[in-house]
Each structure stands twice: as structure tokens, then as C-alpha cells.
Amino acid sequence: MEIIMSRLVLKDNIRTSAACKSRLDAGVFVRVVEKHPWLFYMSKRGHSLKLVDPLKWKSYTLELPEIAKSSTVCFSRDGWLLMHRSITKDFFFFNPFSRELISMPKFELPYNEIAFSYPPKSDNCVVVALNFNVQHQVTISTCYPGATGWISSVSPANYQQFYMKTKIVYHNDRFYCFNVGIESLFSFHPSSRTWKSYPLANVDPTLTQDWYKKEFFFGRDERRALSHMSPSEFDGLTFFVSFYNSELRTNLPWLRNNVCFSRFGYNRRHVSYSFDQSRYNPSMEWNNELELCPPQSLWIDPPNNVLDYF
Incomplete structure (x- = not known):
């Protein structure tokens, strides 16, 4: 009902x-109920943006402004995209609905993972980028809208053994990373540039609920993560997972205990994993992260009047 x-x-x-x-x-x-996110795809040549409502199976197209063409989408939050131009080596925020664009300073260092805390118009917006080198050292760089440059530093020696596919997620004033090798959470406070470590055996229960149970937030193999979880652990939550970002919803009655990936199946429905049914929908074999979450596709929060923009 x-x-x-x-x-x-x-x-x-x-x-x-x-x-x-x-x-x-x-x-x-x-x-x-909460609003569900939409999927968007960049065209192969980066000239347009295709948005898909995953529940109604309808798609819409937005033309990109010249400055956003041929750029790479790195992260999405609250309807804003963080985009990167490899030629000029700079980042910028772009809102595909309002067409607003906010520039960021050039960033010369290669990055493996990147995220931001709040929408770029917020006073608390900060961007964090991680770079991993072959010596397992981690360089963390921070910046914010209006800054003249990035601040970079190498993490302390005891925090350097990050798993190379770790994701960074913002939660309660800190950015969190997950280390598969030693089963620990690491957090970074951007204002004080201080680090903390959380061995999973001693992690606070509230952190355990929000982080450890949802391992795929940190880039771990989805199949392994799903096999270690049960419907009771999910508590009716719904995750929308992509190659670049993840969205959480707590009140979507028709998608409880589900992980929705950014891949569309042959029947035009998005690929999901149901914990209640313990299977993928549509029911077929998915072998790796790129099949479940193809690059250049991610989830985005549309505004309430989203249809007015088409």
C-alpha cells in the first residue's frame, strides 16, 4: 500500500x-518520504548532460556552457558538481540547473580521490583531495571557494598505509577514509589539519552504524561488502552508489534495504541489490565496480522544480 x-x-x-x-x-x-536522487551522464564528448529519473524511467538533456564542456565530473553533493579541466589543471563548481559556476584555484598535484563538505556557497565549504604515491605516502590537499591556492601536506607516517581505492566521506566536521589493510578508519579535520585513527574493534557505535556496515562507501569490492551484510543491518536504508559519489536515503518505502548502482540494465531499469531478496535486480551476474558503476555517471539531488529547467 x-x-x-x-x-x-x-x-x-x-x-x-x-x-x-x-x-x-x-x-x-x-x-x-525523501526525494530520491537522479542519475546523470556526461556525453562522450562532454557537450551535454543527460539526467535520468530512475523511478519513472524518464530522461532529460541539458546543454553545458562552453566552460564546462570536455570537463571531468569528480564529485556531487546537494545538486552541485565539482568538475576538473585536465588541460588547465583547475577545478570549478557547477550547478547544472541554475547554471551557476564558481571557480577554484589551479591544482597541479595529481589526485586519486576528492570530495567537498558543503555546497560552495556555504561558509563551511572545503574541498579535500588525496594523492597516493608508490611509497604509500598520502598527500592531503585542501581548498575552499575564494581561496588563492591549495594547502598540501604529507600525512603522518602512521596514517600513510591507506588502501589505494579508499573513498573520502564528510561527516560531522571531519573527512573519513577507510584502510582495508589494517581495518581502521582515519579522519582528517580540515581546519586544524589534525588526524585521528579509529580501530574498528574500538569504533564508537554511532560511527559503526554509519560507516563500517556500509563498507562500499570506501571503495571496497561491492560483492564482498554485500555478502557480509543482512537486511536487519540495513535498517530500511537505501544507498545510491556511483563511481564518484554515494547518496543515502532513510525513508524510501519502495526501495528499503536496497543498494542502487549507477548502471542501467537491459530493461532500462537501474541495477540494484536487494537485501530482502539477496539478489541483484535485474537478476544477472555483475563482475566488477566498473560494470556496476560506470565512469562519468553519478547521483545528483535535483531541485524541487527540476522540470522547469528542461
Whole structure:
């Protein structure tokens, strides 16, 4: 009933809710569901942006401004894209809906992972980039909109054994990284540039719930992560995972206990893994991260009036 009611517009939801108590309960519950993210794909030549509503299977196209053409998308958060121009070696924020663009200083150092904390118009916005070298040293660089340059430093020796595919995720004023080799979480506080280590055996329960159970946030092999989790661990959560970013939703009745990847199957539906059913949908074999999360595709939060931009 929740699934049916969730697909009705508000006007029809209210009308249907008047039929009986069970419909009323379901209707009221889904009226406060979260918005699901949309998928977007860059065209091969980087001239346009294709956005897909994964639940309605509808796609839309946006033409990119000249400055954003042939750029690489690195990260997405709250409707903003962090993009990179390899030729000029600079980053910039771009909002594909409002067409706003915010420049960042040039960044000469190669990067392996990058993320930002808040939308670029926020006073608390900071960008963090990680670079791993062959000696397992980690250089961490930070910057913020309006800065004149990046600040870079090599991490302390006891924090250098990062797994090369680690992801960085922002949570409560700190950026977190996961180390597969020694099963630890590392955190970095950008303002003080201080580090902390969290052995998983001693991790705070709230951190355990938000991080360790959801290992694929940190770039670990998805198949291994999924096989170690159960529906009860997921607590009804829904993850939207891509090559560049991940989105979490706590109240999507029709997708509880699911991981939705940025790959579309042959039936035009996105590929997902259901913990309740313990299988992929559509039911076929997916072998690696690139198949499940192809590059140049990621999840983005559309504005409430998203259709006004097409």
C-alpha cells in the first residue's frame, strides 16, 4: 500500500487516504518520504548532460556552457558538481540547473580521490583531495571557494598505509577514509589539519552504524561488502552508489534495504541489490565496480522544480 500511495501526486494521495484507515496510514507515511536522487551522464564528448529519473524511467538533456564542456565530473553533493579541466589543471563548481559556476584555484598535484563538505556557497565549504604515491605516502590537499591556492601536506607516517581505492566521506566536521589493510578508519579535520585513527574493534557505535556496515562507501569490492551484510543491518536504508559519489536515503518505502548502482540494465531499469531478496535486480551476474558503476555517471539531488529547467 505504501508503494502504491507513494506514486500518487499529493492531490490523489489525499483523496485515496479518505477511503479507509489503512490507506490513511500509508498515505500519511509516504507524504514525508525523501526525494530520491537522479542519475546523470556526461556525453562522450562532454557537450551535454543527460539526467535520468530512475523511478519513472524518464530522461532529460541539458546543454553545458562552453566552460564546462570536455570537463571531468569528480564529485556531487546537494545538486552541485565539482568538475576538473585536465588541460588547465583547475577545478570549478557547477550547478547544472541554475547554471551557476564558481571557480577554484589551479591544482597541479595529481589526485586519486576528492570530495567537498558543503555546497560552495556555504561558509563551511572545503574541498579535500588525496594523492597516493608508490611509497604509500598520502598527500592531503585542501581548498575552499575564494581561496588563492591549495594547502598540501604529507600525512603522518602512521596514517600513510591507506588502501589505494579508499573513498573520502564528510561527516560531522571531519573527512573519513577507510584502510582495508589494517581495518581502521582515519579522519582528517580540515581546519586544524589534525588526524585521528579509529580501530574498528574500538569504533564508537554511532560511527559503526554509519560507516563500517556500509563498507562500499570506501571503495571496497561491492560483492564482498554485500555478502557480509543482512537486511536487519540495513535498517530500511537505501544507498545510491556511483563511481564518484554515494547518496543515502532513510525513508524510501519502495526501495528499503536496497543498494542502487549507477548502471542501467537491459530493461532500462537501474541495477540494484536487494537485501530482502539477496539478489541483484535485474537478476544477472555483475563482475566488477566498473560494470556496476560506470565512469562519468553519478547521483545528483535535483531541485524541487527540476522540470522547469528542461
